[in-house]
Amino acid sequence: MNHVAPASRARRLFGTDGIRGRANTAPMTAEIAMRLGQAAGLLFTRGTHRHQVIIGKDTRLSGYMLEPALTAGFIGAGMDVTLAGPLPTPAIAMLTRSLRADLGVVISASHNPFEDNGIKLFGPDGAKLSDETESEIEALMDQDLSDRLAHASALGRAVRLVDAGGRYIESAKSSLPRGLRLDGLRVVLDCANGAAYKVAPAALWELGVEVIALGVNPDGFNINKECGSTVPGFLSAAVLEHRADLGIALDGDADRLILVDERGTVIDGDQVLALIARAFQADHRLSGEAVVATVMSNLGLERYLASLGLALHRTAVGDRYVAEAMRARALNLGGEQSGHIILSDFATTGDGLIAALQVLAVLVRDGRPASEVCRLFDPLPQRLRNVRFAGTSPLLSPKVIAATSHAEAKLSGTGRLLIRASGTEPLIRVMAEGEDEAMIIGLVDELCGVIEAASVPASAVA
Known part of the structure; x- marks a missing residue:
């Protein structure tokens, strides 16, 4: 692909x-x-x-x-x-x-x-x-x-x-099966000094969780600063320090999450999608025997879902496009590798807290540690780099077009190549994945060099 x-x-x-x-x-x-x-x-x-x-x-x-x-x-x-x-x-x-x-x-x-x-x-x-x-x-x-x-x-x-916060807390709690409690779980919750700094700790505590809350002292300047879903190392260290069962990191507006297991290992959105898909399928709650994800989701997720008899429908990057595809196909689960997880039975957009609650529910039911429950497939080697540009998109350059065709030929069906312009910044994003990690790294770095040379000015960032 x-x-x-x-x-x-x-x-x-x-x-x-x-x-x-x-x-x-x-x-x-x-x-x-x-x-x-x-x-x-x-x-x-x-x-x-x-x-x-x-x-x-x-x-x-x-x-x-x-x-x-x-x-x-x-x-x-x-x-x-x-x-x-x-x-x-x-x-x-x-x-x-x-x-x-x-x-x-x-x-x-x-x-x-x-x-x-x-x-x-x-x-x-x-x-x-x-x-x-x-x-x-x-x-x-x-x-x-x-x-x-x-x-x-x-x-x-x-x-x-x-009472806006209270309304949301009750709505999030209602996403759990009736009567299910989360007592006995110790969770580190990183709210990124963002929008969920009050409601997320309160919701978990009311469900019986022992909450170690981080990033809950916003001052107008510290949102996402060295914390939150884009800085998982901060959460990993805290999980190990507090011997927690799970770590949950939200971003500034709490529409996405990244998890960390009890060993400090990061669990991305693809693994969360796989976990919830399997749980919903077992409970006969998964609509349409399919899941929606973006072109950035790992090929390992697609293969894992196929092993369960489930299809993966891909969209352009952006949880809005995931939600649109879910509505069009009457599906109730979709998301992004970055941690936007949409559960349309409970929410119309990505919701980090509701997604985390579904994972915690599986931990309670399975009675096994997160390191065993939350890693369901081995992701294929994947390399992503960004190239910053100004002026006309370098994707129109004949040299970039030729280099892209050459890279696709080298992959020859053994992996995926994606080159796209960012929708929010003047960046070209280059991603490849496949079985051969060395080849994937080489292809991406080579393509970035060609794109950088075609950019005015040209400046690559890792």
Whole structure:
């Protein structure tokens, strides 16, 4: 399965996961946020009922700037605004449906450092907006909206939802089989000083877990700093120190997770998908005898699922595309190697806490350590490198095209090659996997060299 992914369709603001950038610099300015609120508010004002948008955020300092700007935009469009405060992205998706809101908004840059921020939008069904709807919003933002905004008597109001965290905790807990408790488990939980710093420890504790909570002291600057799902070494050391049964690391907005077993070994999203797929299949809870993952998931996962009689359907990178494929195929399990796990019986988007609860449920039922339960297949050697570029995409270079064809010929059906442009940064991502690790490393490094030479300026990062 050799593949060169096309570059993302050119859009001025929206990438693969909403709008993202450096805080207080376009597009992450108060002015653009207010404009976005106006345009999205007008687009989602449908019908004669009183319209509502719910806004949540993570713990970044810049949230204090973007939240009121968005609020002003929505109020100006005639929408009532419900402020949920710091909450995980999946919590806002859940609340959008639960409150019958017309729109949900999350202010977060996920696993990025505090200097960045982003805005994600959810429709009334709790699903991330399609590319087409985001393009409609962008088009509206380019227009003069002054004659379409609400009359002074029709402006919206803003209120704060005081029990938002409790609602989400109960929703997450309900994903476990009725009556199942997690008493006796000792878990290190790294909340990345992010959006789940209150709700995730509370949910685990209420289910009987002995929780060692890390990354639960946000100060506006320390989100994802030397902690969280992108720094698994921090969690591994803590698991060994506290002799824990499992380590759980969330990212800044808690829509993904990485696990660590009792030996300190990292368990990525592919292994989590395999574990949940097997458990759901055994309980006759897996829909469609299939799982959805992205082109980045390891070939070992595909082979393991095949051994269970399950199919793997692949999508472009991004949990939004995974969710869309799940809906189209009526499947209830999908995710990404990076740890976005979507369980559509319980959530419309990736949810690190709910995914972790499913793994803990299997540990309780099996009565075996995580090192035995959570590693179900040996991943094939995989090499991923990024090449930063400026200007025209180097993927259009004849030399890059020729080098790609040469690499595919060398793999000759024994592995996979994926070359794609990032949807959020000026990067070309090169990934290959196969049986021969030395050959895989050589192919990726050779391709990166060709891409780097075709880039202006050319700068490769590991």
